[in-house]
Amino acid sequence: MVTSSYQSSPQLPMHPQRQRLSLRPSSQRASSAISSPHPEDNHGEADELLSQEDADALNEIIMAIDMKENGARGCTLGCAYYIALDEALYLLEDVAMAGVDLVETLLLYAKPTTVLISSRASESLADCLARAAQGIDGNRGDLPGAYILRNLNSADFRYDTGKDKLLGLDLEMAGRQSMLYTTVVDEGIVEDDHGGQEGSRQGRLMRLGTSVNLDSQLTVGCAGAVLNDLHRRKTAQYLPNDPDALVAYKIRSVEMFSLFDFMFVNADTFASLQILQSEHHPNSHQQGGAKENLSVYGLFHHLASTPQGKLKLRQIFLRPSMDIDLINERQQTFSFFLRPGNAESLMNLGKYLRKVKNMKPVMALLRKGVDSPGRKISVNNHAWATLQRFAAYSLQLREMLRELQGAEKIVIIRKVCEIIDPFPIGQVGELITQTVDFEQSIERARTAVKYGVDAELDGLKQSYDGMEDFLTRVVTRLRDEVPEWARKYVKNCIFLPQLGFLTVVSLNTETGKGNYDGEGLNDVWERMFAAEGCVYYKNGKMKDMDAEFGDAYCMIIDREVEMIHGLTVRILEQEDAIIAASEVLGELDSFVAISIGCGQYKWTAPKMTHENVIHIEGGRHPLQELVVPSFIANDCAMAGGLGDYDRETPGVSSSAASDGLHDSVDCPSTLLLTGPNHSGKSVYLKHVAIIVYLAHIGCFVPAERARIGITDRILTRIATRESVSRNESAFAIDLRQVAFAMNFATCRSLVLIDEFGKGTNSQDGAGLLTxxxxxxxxxxxxxxxxxxxxxxxxxxxxxxxxxxxxxAFAHMDIRLDYDAGTPEDQVIYLFQLVPGRSISSFGSRCAAMNGIDQAVVDRAETIMLHMVRNEDLEVVCSQLSEAESQKLAAAEAVARAFLEEDFGPPPGITGKKATDEWYQTKLQAVLSAGDRMPDATSSTT
Ligand SMILES: Nc1ncnc2c1ncn2[C@@H]1O[C@H](COP(=O)(O)OP(=O)(O)OP(=O)(O)O)[C@@H](O)[C@H]1O
Structure with a gap:
């Protein structure tokens, strides 16, 4: 019997060409300037296909941050980060007048796995990063905890070093006609195609300047720190000549971004409006990241099916746009999917999208080699099968979209149909189907090639398949040659990879030798090894067979590796097309998710305008309305200043509203709200901001109707937590938030100020607010x-x-009923915004409703009354009631009687008993002085 098989041949040398696969140049890829992929969104497929080590490397996001004090002008902030999955380096335009608020915003956008800071970083920056790294700020929302924080020498952040390192990159600059092919020779010393060095430096500098703002000095320094870290990782993880090192931590593109390219929403605002909030798994990096808590993003997050769709959705949420055309285009898409006739198709799209995987990790795996030793393979996680399914499902989705009536008008559908071209995508699927034998691949734990693909391979396999019969015949002949007594010990012949053909003889357990080892033959039987009751010999016959047939097996493997390599190369030629298809399906997925959500929550499309207005009718808070039995909708009408741009742009300052909503002429720019505690002020403020925000991501909004002017920033002063990732008091945080709003607000901004000033004494607070x-x-x-x-x-x-x-003043309406029996019924909250101001906050009523003792509430109301009457509280509090005066007089009488007494027992009173009796009598006499005062019993006792 032949016991050998194709299984496990780990020692076989890797096909030499396979290691060079990833060196091909690639054109520019769709990438994201901000909002990086996160383990949460990349895992899944990557986890199944890649080893943990590879998946971790792929999910690396390395960020460097630096901040420089500029005296009275505050701090300047610089930042650069590298996303391994995108092979891209992102550079922030230096931000002036920045604070740790912006650091948090950057952490939120990038979700780094490692953060680098200079050992000379300011205390506030170091402190903020250290706290966030430990995830101290648990209730802070989406602040990513648990990254590795590394302090580097300040020289690593030097501008000149950073610039040199950027110049030394092998870059494919975005939008560049001719690509720059240079080789990085160690640290920043570069050779160009023609072998020149410094001669081309000026040219390279100019080219670099087209993509990178070299005036962003801190950021360029940070880029140097990131590049240095990548270099350090490479040298630590790879041997000098390891070809894998060439593709590890590669940078294909460098992109500059500004926090103000989009509508600016900082980390504080994201948290206070509950737009993005996540609970971090204690082991987030190992377990695949955070779980989305109750948040606006969370309303949609679960509706996206693919990892790339979830990532795209997060990008959409992190980048509310100011481009009215883009916003209208998205609205048009959601309206299209939400047409009654498309309801079933929308659900089907969601179902099919669930089967589409993220191709970025699959491509990374292909570049590394699908058949790396030790990789588990099952039917579902086989890279080839994943690619094949991807090709099939993406084409199917394309067909489904094309069948929708009016689909040609929808940009994302046109994009899907264009990018998912049956030629490369279908061809990829076809190639895999034609080449890979999935059953055999799983059996052999490496890719096997089908019969009929290659005549040479088929021939080799056939000879191998006929091997079993052939070996049976060999054994029979061998038995005929050995002495008769030994025949029964010769069991069979086998072929083992690496060892070739062997004769198997039964083992003599007493001697530990084979029962027969070639006696009587003119041949040497060399013992190779013994196992499981048998001894394996190499003899002359076996050597002859090795020479004639032994290479067949190795040849099969070599041929297969060669063919799979060919397949890999052909598929990698389509890498950009495959990744573009995967990305566009992610985009479609995110749009499908938003459409399904808008439909489920019954939101409506706002009208976007260049007018600087916010007009909302019947607005709701998207999260609060899910948790209260009946939510009361409210209106809002505001208009900001006209600004220079608006005044000069025809049509923008027009106040005529064609949709029946308010005209902007009579709208205030500031709305000051009052109202009792718990009357819905904060919810009102937040719902307006959330509606404005949602409108800018192109989403529908929870309102009956809305007209929203393009807004550049939402800046908030809302208390969400006592201590954040900063070592500051709550009041200091309040002040910082207001200062930030004052520095950054423009006429196009929306500023929310909720209870500013309550962290200090009321006069100071009121003064500050005013x-x-x-x-x-x-x-x-x-x-x-x-x-x-x-x-x-x-x-x-x-x-x-x-x-x-x-x-304008407005307040949240309530109805008062002082005759009602219980405190709960005395104030009825109507949650309706009405013009004018309220006269009281009814804090004491609210206290009674929340279980504060009635006596305390009464006392509070008495003091409040005196305050409202503008009376001097010191005098008021010193005025005692009649009963209190009597008690005081009685106590005074006792004290005086006490002082007048002589407490020494007179001579003649001796002995303990007599002395005690004398003291008792005296005490009674003193106390009776108090008793003589009316109503004084309690005070004297
Ligand atoms: N429009 C509404 N419809 C129904 N319930 C509402 C509405 N607005 C607020 N509420 C309910 O009232 C609660 C209190 O609202 P909110 O926190 O906005 O009050 P507030 O006036 O800001 O209170 P405080 O002044 O004490 O901070 C909310 O948690 C919610 O349950």
Whole structure:
């Protein structure tokens, strides 16, 4: 019997060509300037196909941050980060007047796995990064915890070094006609195609300058730190001549981005509006990241099916656009999918998309070699099968989309149909189907080639397949040749990879030798090894057979490796097409998810306008409405200043509203809200901001109707947590948030200020709030839209703020019923915004409703009354009631009697008993002085 098989031949040398696969140049890929992939979104397929080590390397996001104090002008912030999966380096335009708020925003966008800072970094930066690295700020929302924080020598962040390192990159610059093929020779010393060195430096510098703003000095320094780290990783992880090192941590593109390219929403705002919030798994990097908590993004996150779709969705949420055409295009897409006639197709699209995998890790695997030793293969996680299914499902999805009526008008559908070209994508599937024998591949734990693909391979396999019969015949002949007594010991002949043909003889357990080892023959039987009751010999006959047939097996493997290599090369030629298809399906997936969500939550399309207005009718808070039995919808009408641009752009300043919503002429830019505790002020503020935000991602909004002007920033001062990833007091954070809003708000911004100033004494707080509102109102045509809520009623009493065309008062309505028996029934919250201000916050009623003792509430109300009457609280509090005065007088009488007494027992009173009795009598006499005062019993005792 032949016991050998194709199984396991780990020692076989790797096909030499296979190691060179990834060196082909590639054209530019769709990549994301901000919002990186995250383990959460990349894992899954990557986990199944790649080893843990490879998957981890692929998910690496290495970020360097630097911040420089500029005295009174605040700090400048620079940042660069590398996304391994995209093979891309992203550079931030240096940001002036920055604070740790922006650091948090960058962490949120990039979700780094490693953060590098200079050992000379400011204390606040180091502290913020150290806390966030440990995930200390658990309730902070989407702040990514648990990255590795590394302190580097400040020299690593030097501008000149960074510039040299950028120059030394083998880059394919975005949008460049002619690609720059250079070889990085160690650190920044570069040879160009013609072998020149410094001569071309100026030219390279100019070319670099077209893609990178070299004035962003801190960022260029950070880029140097990241590139140095990549180099360090390479040298630590790979041997000097390892060809894999050439493709590890490769950089294909460098992109510059600005935090203000999109509508700016910082980390604080994301958290306070609950747009992105996630609970971090304690072991997030190992387990695949964070779980989305209750958040606006969370309403859609679970509706996306593919990892690349979830990633795209996150990008959409992190990058609300200011491009009205793009927003309208997205709205048109969602409206199309939500047409009643398309409901079933939408569901089917979702179903099919669930079967589509992310091709980026698959391509990375292909570049490394699908059949690396030790990789587990099953029917589902075989890279070839994944690719084959991808090709089939993407073509199927393309057909489904094409069948939808009116599909040609929808940009994403046109894009899918264009990118998923049956030629390369279908051809990829076809090639795999024709070449790979899946059953055999799984059996052999490496890719096997089908019969009929290659005549030479088929011939080799046939000879191998006929080997079993052939060996049976050999054994019979061998038995005839050995002495008769030995025949029964010669069991069979086998072929083992690496060892070739062997004769198998039964083992003599007593001697430990074979029962026969060639006696009587003119031949040497060389013992190779013994196992499982048999001894294996190489003899002359076996050597002859090795010479004649032994290479067949190795040849089969070599031929197969060669063919699979050929297949890999052909498929990698289509890598860009495959990745583009995978990405566009991710985009489609994210749009399908948003459409399904908008349909489920019954949201409507807002009308986007260049007018600087916010007009909402019947607006709801998308999260609150899910948790209260009946949500009360509200309206909002605001208009910001006209700004220079708006005044000069025809049509923008027009106040005529054709859709029946408010005209902008009579709208204030600031709306100051009051109302009792718990009356819905914060929810109102947030719902307006969330609607504005959602409108800018192109999404529908929770409102009956809305007209939303293009807004450049949403800046908030809303308390969400006591201590964040900064070592500051809550009040300091409040101040920083307001300062940030003052520095960055433009007439196109929306600013939310909720209870600013409550962290200090009420006079200071009220003063600060008033001054802040004045500041914004005084900006004239540059005034932003400001929504504020406060409990400082004194600012109205003192007429520190007054209603005007720009500033309107409004409050959340309530109904009061003092006759109601229980505190809960005394204040009825209507959650309706009405004009004018409320007279009280009814804090004491709210306290009673929340279980504070009635006596404490009564006392609070008495003091409040005195305060409202503007009475001197010191005098008021020193005025005692009659009963209290009597008690005090009784206590005084006792004290005086006590002082007048002589407490020494007179001579003649001796002995313990007599002395005790004497003292008792005395005490009674003293206490009776108090008793003589009316109602004094309790105080004297
Ligand atoms: N429009 C609404 N419809 C129904 N319920 C609402 C509405 N607005 C708010 N609520 C409910 O009232 C609660 C309190 O709302 P919110 O926190 O906005 O009050 P607030 O006036 O800001 O209170 P405080 O001044 O104490 O901060 C919410 O948690 C929600 O349950």
């Amino acid at each position: 001054a802040t509102l004045h500041h914004f109102a005084s900006l004239g045509s540059e005034r932003p839209k400001v929504l504020a809520a406060t409990h400082f009623h004194e600012i109205f009493e003192g007429q520190f703020v007054e209603e005007s065309a720009e500033l």
